[in-house]
Amino acid sequence: LKHFLTIEGLSRELLVEILDKAEGFVGVARQAVKKVPLCRGKVIANLFFETSTRTRTTFELAAKRLSADVLNLNISTSATAKGETLLDTLRNLEAMHVDMFVVRHASSGTAHFMARHANPHVSIVNAGDGRHSHPTQAMLDMFTIRRHKGDFSSLSVAIVGDIMHSRVARSQMLALKTLGVPDVRIIAPRTLMPARIEEAFGVRVYHDLTEGIRDADVVIMLRIQRERMNSALLPSEHEYFHLYGLTEARLTAARPDVTVMHPGPINRGIEMDSQVADGERSVILEQVSNGIAVRMAVMSMCIGTQNLRAQSIGESHA
Ligand code: CP
Numbered sequence: 001l002k003h004f005l006t007i008e009g010l011s012r013e014l015l016v017e018i019l020d021k022a023e024g025f026v027g028v029a030r031q032a033v034k035k036v037p038l039c040r041g042k043v044i045a046n047l048f049f050e051t052s053t054r055t056r057t058t059f060e061l062a063a064k065r066l067s068a069d070v071l072n073l074n075i076s077t078s079a080t081a082k083g084e085t086l087l088d089t090l091r092n093l094e095a096m097h098v099d100m101f102v103v104r105h106a107s108s109g110t111a112h113f114m115a116r117h118a119n120p121h122v123s124i125v126n127a128g129d130g131r132h133s134h135p136t137q138a139m140l141d142m143f144t145i146r147r148h149k150g151d152f153s154s155l156s157v158a159i160v161g162d163i164m165h166s167r168v169a170r171s172q173m174l175a176l177k178t179l180g181v182p183d184v185r186i187i188a189p190r191t192l193m194p195a196r197i198e199e200a201f202g203v204r205v206y207h208d209l210t211e212g213i214r215d216a217d218v219v220i221m222l223r224i225q226r227e228r229m230n231s232a233l234l235p236s237e238h239e240y241f242h243l244y245g246l247t248e249a250r251l252t253a254a255r256p257d258v259t260v261m262h263p264g265p266i267n268r269g270i271e272m273d274s275q276v277a278d279g280e281r282s283v284i285l286e287q288v289s290n291g292i293a294v295r296m297a298v299m300s301m302c303i304g305t306q307n308l309r310a311q312s313i314g315e316s317h318a
Contacts, residue, residue: 001301003115003124006133007174015178019143021297022290028065029292038304039068042099046072047089048127049080049105054264054288055127055137059102062295066304071098086110087117094119099303101125106227108132108167123302131165131228137263138171140294142179144287145218148259152176156183158206158213158254160244161222161271164192165229168263169222173201187212189235189244209244216254220261221246221271237270246272248279259283 007015027033044063048056056072063070071093075081080089086105093101100123103111108130115124128134142152149155157176163169163186176184184203186193198205206212213219224240251258260272260282268274277284 001298003111003126004135004298004302005111005115005124005126007135007138007171007178008133010178012178012180015139015142015175018139018294018297018301019146021301022139022143022293025065025293025296025300029062029296030289031065035065035067037067038300039063039066042066042068042303043097044068044070044100044102044299044303045093045098046070046127047075047093047101047103047105048073049075049103049110050128052104052127054291055104055134056102058288058291059125059127059136059295059299062292062299065292066296066300068100068299071096086114090114090118094122099123100299102127104128106130125298125302128167130167131170131225132167133171134167134263135171135175136291136295136298137168138175139298140287140291141168141172141220141261141263142175143290143294144261144283145259147286147290148283149217152179152181155181155218156185156216157181157218157220158185158187158216159220159222160187160209160212160246162192162224162229163188163197163222164194165225166222170201172220173203177202185212185216187244189240191235209246210250210253213250213254213258216258218259218261219246219251219254220263221266223263223265224267224270237267241270245270246276248273248275251276251281257281261287264288 028036046056060070102125104127110129111124111126126133126135159169186203187206187209258281262284266277
């Protein structure tokens, strides 16, 4: 793996390899065993042009668990604030011998742009670009689903909310279909549902929440992406919660052992009730923890020493 930019075009075998590798890193990620030297001597720069709590910090922790040196560029105090271009920022950090850039940007395609222009030895990992893609989020979600459900081949997975503006939903749909989930359902108001999504992703479309989550094994709630909407699309919070907010009562339509997920940050009382977010079927904080192991897998597959399997390395340093 050179870069990790999108789920699109990746094979089922590669996605499973990432999940398996992440499984081997769980002990290291949770500090049950010591960190591994797979990225010792490598420099990883976090470039977050958009805000982040979970993704930036779990990338940093993952890099540290792999023994890499980590640079966290503070964009608001960097020369970007003086008008330096992205390409000049890239060139200057490359001059400091950075091996990998983890990039989040409001413009779709930024990570691809950097991958096209980066020096050949440099890897780019997409940490979210505009509405386009958030591939490591999708992989940590797949990892969480596999840990709870075991197998993808007979699952019904419902994704609920602002599909229109969600890079997470796009990456999740691609990953679920690639991993063989037969029934992927998309539930959203008409104003937040992209056109022709059934054909593009092989999913089923619903506009009614209860109907859409009926007998679902997994329900993934999405954040309303206010920062990417024009005001005409903005639903009122009260109306949105009334029609699409997940409550304990609504969740009874899904399977009794349903797993409830959300990539975060949650808007409580808009996308879901606190009772559900903090309830026994919620794995939202587990998703966050799993992000460390999955990001370790992706980073080590891009720039790590690849001569030993992650699991045996994790065990040998216990
Ligand atoms: N899920 C996610 O991307 O969260 P952050 O914006 O906090 O990184």
